[in-house]
Amino acid sequence: MTQNNIGLKIALIQTELFWEDPIANRAMFTSKIEQIREAVDIIVLPEMFTSGFTMSPDNLKEEEGILTLTWMKQMASKYNTAIVGSTVFKEDSFNYNRLFFIKPNGETFAYDKKHTFTLAGEHVKFTAGSLRLIVDYKGFKICPLICYDLRFPVWSRNTENFDILIYAANWPAPRINAWDTLLKARAIENMVYCIGVNRIGTDKIGHNYPGHTSCYNPQGGLMEISKKEEILIVEISKNEIDGLRTKLPFLEDRDQFNLIG
Structure with a gap:
């Protein structure tokens, strides 16, 4: 990045997961993070990365x-x-699919998955959230969401002029075309960098995950995509976002509404 351009370097970890084994998964991700040989500003893990x-x-x-x-x-x-990244979190006898955004100084932000995946019965086992999260970090406004939220454009809509959408996911192979298409669409319609981090491998109940961890720029251009176990590093630019929104002020014409949960 040039001296006058604010940027972020983001590591996206795509890997298999140990089924319902938080100890093994934490140890595995510790090893993965140790393998990142360059300074990064954010590390993104998949949905339910401990289980x-x-x-x-x-x-x-x-x-x-x-x-x-x-x-x-x-x-x-x-x-x-x-x-x-998101994890199974129990609080006051309720289970949540809870995403945490932790800053280097320990400041902690939490988001509970709004759209629980009814096809798998997640709405029965987990309590849905009702509040969206926007985090200010190093000159960027970031909206982190979870997997199934990707299918709901109103929930993802850029009403706060945020710069980055992040989706932590376990998105299976039969619907991977929707994943690719919707990540690109969310980037274009919101004029943001859109990042999706998926897992790979087959879980204990037979679902296969093909990866496709990826990053799209604010015009929907594919910057990176992976279909194997690896750590992707993407660099994003605040100047690109601001320049595009100045040249093409489409967000100024967006429909006005309030998200009420």
Whole structure:
């Protein structure tokens, strides 16, 4: 990035997951993060990165959510980077698919998945959230969401002039065309960088995940995509966002509405 251009370097970790084994997954992601040889501003992990997309949250010990949150804070501090990802989190006898955005200084933001995946019964096992999260970080406004939220453009709509959409996901192979198409659409319609981090491999109940972790620029151009186990590094530019929105002020003509949950 040029000296007068604000930028972010973001690491996207695409990997298989150990089924319902938070200890093994935390150890695996610790190793993955250690492999990142350059300074990055954000590390993004998949949805339910400590368990896989389980609909049996009671198979996980209640304290695992807190242990994972503590681990994320430790990683953010040690590597001086923000960490983003969702995990099974139990609170007041309710289960949540909760995404955390942890800044390097330990400042913590949380988002509970709004659109629980009814096809898998997630709405029965997990309590849905009702509030969207926007995080200010290093000159960027970031909206982190979770998997199925991608299918709902109103929930993803850029009403706050944010710069980046991030989706942490476990998105299966039969619907991967929708994943690719919707990530690109969310980038174009919101004039943002749109990042989707998926897992790979086959889980214990037979669902296959083909990856397609990717990043699209504010015009819908594909910057990076992966179909294998790897860590992608993407660089994004605030100047590109601001320049595009000045040249093409489409967001000024957006429909006015309020999100009420």
